[in-house]
Amino acid sequence: AQSVTQLDSQVPVFEEAPVELRCNYSSSVSVYLFWYVQYPNQGLQLLLKYLSGSTLVESINGFEAEFNKSQTSFHLRKPSVHISDTAEYFCAVTEGTGRRALTFGSGTRLQVQP
């Protein structure tokens, strides 16, 4: 069965500093990977996704993630964060066979400080 691990429950960082949120998954088959962001009292919003092709995917607001099959990772990065990036970030996976529902990691709280 697939699973997702987000090792960091909280990541405090100063504004304009770079950040990396780590995500590792386990699966015996091919996977599709997602990062979702949840702002306070809101639902989840898709940030970016990896389905196939280039292993580096980017979002419109400066985040990027790289699929590394050998390390079974899909870490999220941003070179310079803003206060408005403060939110909960969830890594999720769905396998290329069988069920399509997302399996989520436990989330990482990104706290951007001025």
Added chain:
Amino acid sequence: DTAVSQTPKYLVTQMGNDKSIKCEQNLGHDTMYWYKQDSKKFLKIMFSYNNKELIINETVPNRFSPKSPDKAHLNLHINSLELGDSAVYFCASSQDYGFGQPQHFGDGTRLSIL
């Protein structure tokens, strides 16, 4: 125009009561989901419907019963509410049941059992 809308946003009730949460999507999607987010922010799939047909039914107590009157609606009825049912319930939808389809989430329903 809200894409995935849930009502109510907050639900406070006593143990033993029966309650329903409604979900509607105006995206023209075929597939809808219910997720439960616990107090530690952990998200887990409960149910999924594709074209009004139940396709995922996780190990959820029988007290939870989803109903899909049409493709645009997926409601969740909960009987004999228990303290452990306190959580945020998210509805989501995707274009279809294809692999790797991104899911669009509602803002959640915060259920509190007294």
